[in-house]
Amino acid sequence: MLKAPAESAGEAYEREIAAERLGREIGRLEGAEKGLVFGRIDRADGSALRIGRIGLYSEEDELPLLVDWRANAARPFYEATPVHPMGLRRRRHLGLEGRTVVSVSDELLDGTAPTEEDVVGDGPLVEALSARRTGRMQAAVATLQAEQDEIVRSAHRGVTVVQGGPGTGKTVVALHRAAYVLYAFPRAAEEGVLVVGPNARFLDYISQVLPSLGENDVVLATCRELAGVTPGAVGPSDAARLKGGSDLAEALAGLLRVRQAPAGDFTVRVGRDLVHLSGEEVAEARDAAVAAVPGHNPARQVFRELLVDAVADALQRDMGDVLEQIDADAERMTGLDLDRFTGADRRRAEGAAEPGPAHELDLDAVRADLLEDDGVDRAVEALWPRLEPGELVRALLADADALAEHLPRLTAPERSLLLGGPDDPWTEADVPLLDEAASLVDGPPGRTYGHVVVDEAQELTAMQWRMIVRRCPARAMTLVGDFAQAGPVTTARDWKEALGPHVGPRFKLHELTVSYRTTQEILESVRALLARIAPDQRPTRSLRSGESPRTVTAPPDGLVAAVLRELRAQSAAHPGELLGVVCADSRAGELTAGGVARHARVVPASEARGLEFDGVVVLDPEEIVAARPGGERDLYVALTRATKRLCTVTVEPA
Numbered sequence: 001m002l003k004a005p006a007e008s009a010g011e012a013y014e015r016e017i018a019a020e021r022l023g024r025e026i027g028r029l030e031g032a033e034k035g036l037v038f039g040r041i042d043r044a045d046g047s048a049l050r051i052g053r054i055g056l057y058s059e060e061d062e063l064p065l066l067v068d069w070r071a072n073a074a075r076p077f078y079e080a081t082p083v084h085p086m087g088l089r090r091r092r093h094l095g096l097e098g099r100t101v102v103s104v105s106d107e108l109l110d111g112t113a114p115t116e117e118d119v120v121g122d123g124p125l126v127e128a129l130s131a132r133r134t135g136r137m138q139a140a141v142a143t144l145q146a147e148q149d150e151i152v153r154s155a156h157r158g159v160t161v162v163q164g165g166p167g168t169g170k171t172v173v174a175l176h177r178a179a180y181v182l183y184a185f186p187r188a189a190e191e192g193v194l195v196v197g198p199n200a201r202f203l204d205y206i207s208q209v210l211p212s213l214g215e216n217d218v219v220l221a222t223c224r225e226l227a228g229v230t231p232g233a234v235g236p237s238d239a240a241r242l243k244g245g246s247d248l249a250e251a252l253a254g255l256l257r258v259r260q261a262p263a264g265d266f267t268v269r270v271g272r273d274l275v276h277l278s279g280e281e282v283a284e285a286r287d288a289a290v291a292a293v294p295g296h297n298p299a300r301q302v303f304r305e306l307l308v309d310a311v312a313d314a315l316q317r318d319m320g321d322v323l324e325q326i327d328a329d330a331e332r333m334t335g336l337d338l339d340r341f342t343g344a345d346r347r348r349a350e351g352a353a354e355p356g357p358a359h360e361l362d363l364d365a366v367r368a369d370l371l372e373d374d375g376v377d378r379a380v381e382a383l384w385p386r387l388e389p390g391e392l393v394r395a396l397l398a399d400a401d402a403l404a405e406h407l408p409r410l411t412a413p414e415r416s417l418l419l420g421g422p423d424d425p426w427t428e429a430d431v432p433l434l435d436e437a438a439s440l441v442d443g444p445p446g447r448t449y450g451h452v453v454v455d456e457a458q459e460l461t462a463m464q465w466r467m468i469v470r471r472c473p474a475r476a477m478t479l480v481g482d483f484a485q486a487g488p489v490t491t492a493r494d495w496k497e498a499l500g501p502h503v504g505p506r507f508k509l510h511e512l513t514v515s516y517r518t519t520q521e522i523l524e525s526v527r528a529l530l531a532r533i534a535p536d537q538r539p540t541r542s543l544r545s546g547e548s549p550r551t552v553t554a555p556p557d558g559l560v561a562a563v564l565r566e567l568r569a570q571s572a573a574h575p576g577e578l579l580g581v582v583c584a585d586s587r588a589g590e591l592t593a594g595g596v597a598r599h600a601r602v603v604p605a606s607e608a609r610g611l612e613f614d615g616v617v618v619l620d621p622e623e624i625v626a627a628r629p630g631g632e633r634d635l636y637v638a639l640t641r642a643t644k645r646l647c648t649v650t651v652e653p654a
């Protein structure tokens with residue numbers, strides 16, 4: 001395609017577009033190649049369908065060669081049970097390496113006895129769950145469970161919420177839902193699908209799933225990336241929590257209103273004249289400008305034009321008054337009617353249309369002049385200064401008086417937590433403030449999406465919710481998370497509180513209750529902790545059992561050595577498995593320097609959400625709990641990352 005000569009710029013452009021389209025199609029087909037066909041359903045009537053990541057058709061056959069897993073025809077593959085066989089006799093799972101079949105596993109659904117043709121054995125789910133972790137999440141398209149599939153395939157186009165404990169497959173559901181939306185809702189697909197995750201580490205972890213489902217057009221982003229802001233510093237979490245509250249949005253909007261033609265009369269110098277505008281006239285121009293377009297800077301342009309109209313009107317009025325005064329004075333002194341000497345009289349004599357009064361100005365010319373006038377420029381800048389988003393945020397955070405005026409609900413100590421210097425670097429908590437300011441100053445974001453998926457959604461602050469909802473005008477979203485795993489900055493306690501301001505009660509809540517990651521033993525060991533941090537939450541159950549979690553103690557100066565000992569023992573006993581060490585954020589550097597990173601991924605507790613490993617070492621639970629507010633929830637996250645074995649290293653009492 002790219003070798004073909006292009007005669008013109010237009011042709012070159014079309015060639016690029018066509019090449020891009022083909023590139024995408026190649027990507028889709030390559031993605032589908034991995035486990036090309038993973039399922040087959042045999043109906044009781046003898047017909048069969050093969051299920052794969054995409055649909056494939058041949059010209060001769062009536063039935064498709066391969067049915068896309070998202071097609072309605074594939075539904076029984078996920079939903080049929082012996083109680084509701086949905087017309088199926090057999091469900092078959094196929095394991096492929098390249099194009100070679102390496103495993104077959106059948107379930108018989110209609111109560112008939114297995115024949116020689118059927119391979120009934122260990123379920124493919126158990127196999128998938130006990131497989132080694134690779135450090136990247138894998139698609140679960142072959143083994144989606146009925147409760148997961150129901151959410152993925154839901155016809156509900158509004159807001160779907162999935163609440164579930166650690167490892168219940170929320171991320172799996174969220175990503176397969178994104179793929180389903182692209183397939184089943186063409187409008188949303190055309191407007192784009194966005195997946196938001198808490199940090200770059202997490203996005204990297206899930207980055208393979210959608211491409212392996214043949215979908216390369218989904219945008220994966222963190223809040224930073226959406227706002228286009230890279231923070232230069234880490235802020236304290238108590239200030240971050242405050243900055244996450246929706247009061248800040250009101251404060252920024254309030255601060256902006258003060259910068260849009262504050263009340264009062266106004267005088268503009270135009271050339272040598274002073275033109276006076278009443279407070280009413282200015283307010284009228286302001287209200288009309290604000291109503292005309294969203295965004296301070298775009299509305300400023302409208303305001304400028306309306307102000308010029310008002311100035312031109314005032315000039316005409318003043319001019320009229322002056323001329324009438326002159327007319328009256330002259331008439332009184334000379335007894336002459338001056339009208340006769342003006343162009344009005346002559347034009348009338350020449351048969352022109354009835355003109356206005358003699359002193360009428362050419363208003364269009366006056367307006368054009370005024371739009372170029374320095375005096376008008378200065379007036380607009382004084383009444384309605386052009387702004388950058390960052391300036392607006394600074395004007396609030398670096399000014400104690402502005403904080404006091406616009407955040408009256410905060411206490412004085414809270415406000416002093418927010419107060420910063422004019423040159424402080426931005427922090428993570430400033431990102432949604434800058435985004436809010438950008439929407440206030442420049443108008444709504446340029447890029448919006450037809451469907452937005454948010455993973456670890458319990459992490460979002462009210463201000464972050466605002467920035468995400470802004471990008472989804474249709475309010476079509478899939479939100480997955482677990483409030484028992486909420487970090488220290490989260491502002492809401494539950495889904496109702498988080499979503500109320502945006503969709504009220506209009507969201508559909510699903511709950512997942514089976515853990516596909518952690519073993520029953522690990523879940524038992526965190527039960528008391530869960531009861532403390534989320535007393536209302538039903539504990540999840542696991543499909544699998546394994547080793548009991550262990551604890552080892554070490555002296556304060558022997559922690560790194562103890563972690564290394566444990567990792568060596570685990571990798572000797574279970575070579576090839578993926579290991580992770582979760583520790584307080586401040587410890588990560590020491591562990592990496594001590595050589596731990598050669599044996600395992602070192603994960604600061606604040607970044608552990610959503611990740612998983614075969615074996616996990618949790619270093620110094622007390623330190624993790626003490627490191628941040630709500631530290632017990634960080635510990636709960638840390639303790640639920642292992643699929644097979646968990647070891648906790650605690651510090652020996654002195």
Ligand SMILES: Nc1ncnc2c1ncn2[C@@H]1O[C@H](COP(=O)(O)OP(=O)(O)OP(=O)(O)O)[C@@H](O)[C@H]1O
Pocket residue numbers: 125128129137138140143144145148164165166167168169170171172173482485516517609610611612
């Ligand atoms: N139907 C399934 N088939 C195969 N594997 C699955 C299935 N559902 C979940 N899993 C696996 O279980 C593990 C946990 O799933 P996932 O990460 O989606 O859970 P989560 O609810 O998002 O967890 P967390 O609350 O810790 O973020 C993953 O390895 C995932 O691949």
